[in-house]
Amino acid sequence: MRDVQIHASAIVETDRIGPRTRVWAFAHVLAGAVIGTDCNIGSHTFVESGAIIGNGVTIKNNNSIWSGITIDDGAFIGPAVVFTNDRHPRSRGLPEAAQRYERDDWLLPTRVGRGSTVGAGAIVLPGRTIGPYATVAAGAVVTRDVPAYTLVAGQPARPRGWMCCCGLPLRSAADDAVCRGCGLAYTRGGDGIRRLDTRGAAG
Amino acid sequence: MRDVQIHASAIVETDRIGPRTRVWAFAHVLAGAVIGTDCNIGSHTFVESGAIIGNGVTIKNNNSIWSGITIDDGAFIGPAVVFTNDRHPRSRGLPEAAQRYERDDWLLPTRVGRGSTVGAGAIVLPGRTIGPYATVAAGAVVTRDVPAYTLVAGQPARPRGWMCCCGLPLRSAADDAVCRGCGLAYTRGGDGIRRLDTRGAAG
Amino acid sequence: MRDVQIHASAIVETDRIGPRTRVWAFAHVLAGAVIGTDCNIGSHTFVESGAIIGNGVTIKNNNSIWSGITIDDGAFIGPAVVFTNDRHPRSRGLPEAAQRYERDDWLLPTRVGRGSTVGAGAIVLPGRTIGPYATVAAGAVVTRDVPAYTLVAGQPARPRGWMCCCGLPLRSAADDAVCRGCGLAYTRGGDGIRRLDTRGAAG
Numbered sequence: 001m002r003d004v005q006i007h008a009s010a011i012v013e014t015d016r017i018g019p020r021t022r023v024w025a026f027a028h029v030l031a032g033a034v035i036g037t038d039c040n041i042g043s044h045t046f047v048e049s050g051a052i053i054g055n056g057v058t059i060k061n062n063n064s065i066w067s068g069i070t071i072d073d074g075a076f077i078g079p080a081v082v083f084t085n086d087r088h089p090r091s092r093g094l095p096e097a098a099q100r101y102e103r104d105d106w107l108l109p110t111r112v113g114r115g116s117t118v119g120a121g122a123i124v125l126p127g128r129t130i131g132p133y134a135t136v137a138a139g140a141v142v143t144r145d146v147p148a149y150t151l152v153a154g155q156p157a158r159p160r161g162w163m164c165c166c167g168l169p170l171r172s173a174a175d176d177a178v179c180r181g182c183g184l185a186y187t188r189g190g191d192g193i194r195r196l197d198t199r200g201a202a203g
Numbered sequence: 204m205r206d207v208q209i210h211a212s213a214i215v216e217t218d219r220i221g222p223r224t225r226v227w228a229f230a231h232v233l234a235g236a237v238i239g240t241d242c243n244i245g246s247h248t249f250v251e252s253g254a255i256i257g258n259g260v261t262i263k264n265n266n267s268i269w270s271g272i273t274i275d276d277g278a279f280i281g282p283a284v285v286f287t288n289d290r291h292p293r294s295r296g297l298p299e300a301a302q303r304y305e306r307d308d309w310l311l312p313t314r315v316g317r318g319s320t321v322g323a324g325a326i327v328l329p330g331r332t333i334g335p336y337a338t339v340a341a342g343a344v345v346t347r348d349v350p351a352y353t354l355v356a357g358q359p360a361r362p363r364g365w366m367c368c369c370g371l372p373l374r375s376a377a378d379d380a381v382c383r384g385c386g387l388a389y390t391r392g393g394d395g396i397r398r399l400d401t402r403g404a405a406g
Numbered sequence: 407m408r409d410v411q412i413h414a415s416a417i418v419e420t421d422r423i424g425p426r427t428r429v430w431a432f433a434h435v436l437a438g439a440v441i442g443t444d445c446n447i448g449s450h451t452f453v454e455s456g457a458i459i460g461n462g463v464t465i466k467n468n469n470s471i472w473s474g475i476t477i478d479d480g481a482f483i484g485p486a487v488v489f490t491n492d493r494h495p496r497s498r499g500l501p502e503a504a505q506r507y508e509r510d511d512w513l514l515p516t517r518v519g520r521g522s523t524v525g526a527g528a529i530v531l532p533g534r535t536i537g538p539y540a541t542v543a544a545g546a547v548v549t550r551d552v553p554a555y556t557l558v559a560g561q562p563a564r565p566r567g568w569m570c571c572c573g574l575p576l577r578s579a580a581d582d583a584v585c586r587g588c589g590l591a592y593t594r595g596g597d598g599i600r601r602l603d604t605r606g607a608a609g
Contacts, residue, residue, distance in 0.1 A: 009417060009434075011212060011228060025417060025434040026450070028212075028228040028246055038499045043434055043452045044229070044468070046246045046264050056499025061452050061470045062247070062486075064264045064282050074500030079470050080265075080488045082283045082324035084341060090370035093241045093259025094277030094318045096336075097369045100384065115500045121488035121529040121547075123324040123342040138490060139529040139547040139561055141342040155342055155358055155561055166503050167496035181506065214415060214431060231415075231431040231449055247432070249449045249467050265450070267467045267485050283468075285486045285527035287544060293573035296444045296462025297480030297521045300572050303587065326527040326545040344545040358545055358561055 007043075014047075018055065033065075042079070054114075068109040068126075075112050078120035078138065083110060085126045113148065115165055122157075135163040147192045162186070162193055210246075217250075221258065236268075245282070257317075271312040271329075278315050281323035281341065286313060288329045316351065318368055325360075338366045350395045365389070365396055413449075420453075424461065439471075448485070460520075474515040474532075481518050484526035484544065489516060491532045519554065521571055528563075541569045553598045568592070568599055 003019035006012050010027040018037030023029065025043045032049030035041065039053060042061035047053070050067030057071050060079040068085040071077065085107050090097035100106055108127035112118060116130050119138035130136060134146045137153035137160070146152050151161045151169065162170040164179035170186060170193075171177070177193070178185045185196040206222035209215050213230040221240030226232065228246045235252030238244065242256060245264035250256070253270030260274050263282040271288040274280065288310050293300035303309055311330035315321060319333050322341035333339060337349045340356035340363070349355050354364045354372065365373040367382035373389060373396075374380070380396070381388045388399040409425035412418050416433040424443030429435065431449045438455030441447065445459060448467035453459070456473030463477050466485040474491040477483065491513050496503035506512055514533035518524060522536050525544035536542060540552045543559035543566070552558050557567045557575065568576040570585035576592060576599075577583070583599070584591045591602040 025452075026229050026247070026432050040497075040499075043470075044247050044265075044432070044450050046228075056497055058497035058499060062265055062283070062450075062468055064246075074497050074503075076495050076497040076500070078488075078490070078495060080283065080468070080486065082281075082341070084281070084323045088338075088366075088370040088372070089279050089281060089320055089322070090318065091243075091259055091261035091277050091279040093243075093261060094279070094368075096318060096367075096385065096387070097277075100369060100371075115496065115502060117495055119495070120490045121324075121527075125341060135494075138488070138531060163494075164502075165500075166506060167494040168506075169494070182502065184502070229432050229450070247450050247468070249431075265468055265486070267449075283486065285484075285544070287484070287526045291541075291569075291573040291575070292482050292484060292523055292525070293521065294446075294462055294464035294480050294482040296446070296464060297482070297571075298462075299521060299570075299588065299590070300480075303572060303574075324527075328544060 024061070036073070060120075068107050069112070070109065071112040072114040072116075072132070074115040076117045077112070078118060078122065080121050081118050082121075082123040084124065085110065087126050116146075117163075117167065133163060133165045135167070149186070149193050149195075165195065227264070239276070263323075271310050272315070273312065274315040275317040275319075275335070277318040279320045280315070281321060281325065283324050284321050285324075285326040287327065288313065290329050319349075320366075320370065336366060336368045338370070352389070352396050352398075368398065430467070442479070466526075474513050475518070476515065477518040478520040478522075478538070480521040482523045483518070484524060484528065486527050487524050488527075488529040490530065491516065493532050522552075523569075523573065539569060539571045541573070555592070555599050555601075571601065 005022040007025040009025045010023045012029045013031040014033045017035040021039040023041045027045045029047040030049045033047040033051045035053045036055035039057045045063045047065045048067045051065040052070045054073035056074045059077040062080040066085045092101045111129040113132035115133045117135040122136045122140045124142045130146045131148035135151045140157035141155040143156040166182040168181040186193045208225040210228045212228045213226045215232045216234040217236045220238040224242040226244045230248045232250040233252045236250040236254045238256045239258035242260045248266045250268045251270045254268040255273045257276035259277045262280040265283040269288045295304045314332045316335035318336045320338040325339045325343045327345045333349045334351035338354045343360035344358040346359040369385040371384040389396045411428040413431045415431045416429045418435045419437040420439045423441040427445040429447045433451045435453040436455045439453040439457045441459045442461035444462045446464045451469045453471045454473045457471040458476045460479035462480045465483040468486040472491045517535040519538035521539045523541040528542045528546045530548045536552045537554035541557045546563035547561040549562040572588040574587040592599045
């Protein structure tokens with residue numbers, strides 16, 4: 001764990017954590033978790049065995065990244081996001097439910113795509129995929145998959161617009177859009193939008 | 204506190220905690236709290252004096268179980284659930300509000316019934332009762348009592364269906380229903396449903 | 407830091423914290439944060455450099471008070487409130503977004519007014535002002551400024567009524583209202599209501 005900055009009060013039990021990653025106070029990372037390079041793991045955050053976090057990921061405070069959650073490179077997880085991995089949870093200490101937990105099929109995985117944003121206090125139901133560069137607004141409750149570049153908001157979360165890779169909203173309602181911030185260009189394609197490369201070809 | 208598994212970083216100040224209960228990292232349980240046997244107290248969770256937690260209860264991460272909260276046997280409290288015990292909170296440090304806190308009647312109790320589920324990130328307003336085997340969906344805001352076996356969802360939370368003791372939804376719209384998972388049978392009764400015992404009599 | 411009660415497990419790195427303030431377990435207050443007198447900083451709460459907290463403020467558990475957040479005297483921040491300071495967050499580790507964080511203009515400040523209440527689990531979007539003695543209901547998502555004495559609720563939060571300084575709702579629909587709890591009197595004025603002083607003059 002060379003070049004990993006771990007606050008003196010944090011507990012990091014995995015050895016699969018990349019260089020230049022920073023772990024803040026009172027965080028707890030279990031053995032069996034995987035964390036890439038150049039990440040930020042906020043204070044009071046818990047990362048369970050079986051969670052997989054890519055490179056350049058920012059996870060703010062008060063998060064629990066459960067087994068079954070995979071977060072791709074460059075994603076942003078806001079403060080107090082709530083992930084889940086069990087669609088019909090009961091206590092394992094409840095006799096009527098115990099048999100459901102003798103099998104492994106209660107766990108539903110979640111995938112958070114490259115460069116996406118999960119806003120502050122959002123809730124992500126189990127088994128969902130958040131596409132690359134998508135944005136989940138603060139407080140949204142994600143009950144369906146979120147397509148790439150899509151902004152979703154509300155409870156339950158519904159599409160509200162398109163977001164650029166850089167994080168700014170795309171304001172054009174026409175078939176093509178250019179980001180007012182970074183100048184990246186997009187065109188309609190498939191069920192959503194696609195990024196145009198710098199030569200104007202869809203990529 | 205024999206047979207209690209307390210993480211080295213957790214602080215447990217009560218001696219009323221039952222065998223086989225496990226307390227995770229950075230949890231804080233105050234003196235005067237009561238916790239039964241075979242419970243799971245998640246990381247970064249706070250249990251206040253006056254909170255009462257039964258046997259076989261699962262409490263996931265980032266919860267605060269305040270004075271006035273009673274959680275019955277076998278209940279499941281998801282991650283980052285938000286309980287409350289004051290309907291009209293102000294800071295005690297605010298001169299205009301200080302007199303309201305000189306009396307004890309600001310505290311409204313909450314009861315979470317046997318075998319019930321409070322989903323991830325749900326918010327429970329003070330003075331409410333969640334019935335046995337009820338399920339509060341992730342992100343719901345509970346402003347009214349929740350009857351037994353009832354699924355509630357949304358902000359504010361409203362009834363959406365019935366749940367079996369084992370945690371699976373009951374799919375029948377007719378007067379009788381049988382759980383596709385565990386085979387328990389139910390019939391309409393009173394304002395809701397009742398479980399039939401294995402001989403077919405309502406119990 | 408005389409007369410400051412800091413739990414043995416808490417980490418307080420600022421020296422700008424007033425007498426009689428209490429800091430609970432596993433809280434982390436960074437150098438550069440400012441906290442007044444007679445405050446309560448709940449367990450598992452994080453206060454960042456640049457946050458400014460007045461006197462007599464109550465902050466319950468599991469909060470993150472970021473740089474750019476100013477909380478005025480006597481305010482109440484419920485458990486697990488979610489503040490934000492970036493309207494379009496992406497990870498700084500994402501190449502497409504990195505240039506937006508080379509400038510400082512991504513940070514939008516939030517002001518929480520004197521004597522106000524931010525209810526349990528509420529989410530406050532960046533750049534908003536919550537007026538004096540306003541109340542944000544539990545679970546509300548604040549997307550607009552909240553006027554003084556106003557109750558807002560829902561996702562997104564919308565006005566639902568008026569609140570007295572003491573925290574109780576004002577029940578009159580007429581031009582004038584008197585609090586049934588503390589007897590303070592109000593009258594319509596401007597876009598909202600104003601408190602009458604004890605001699606009946608608007609103040």
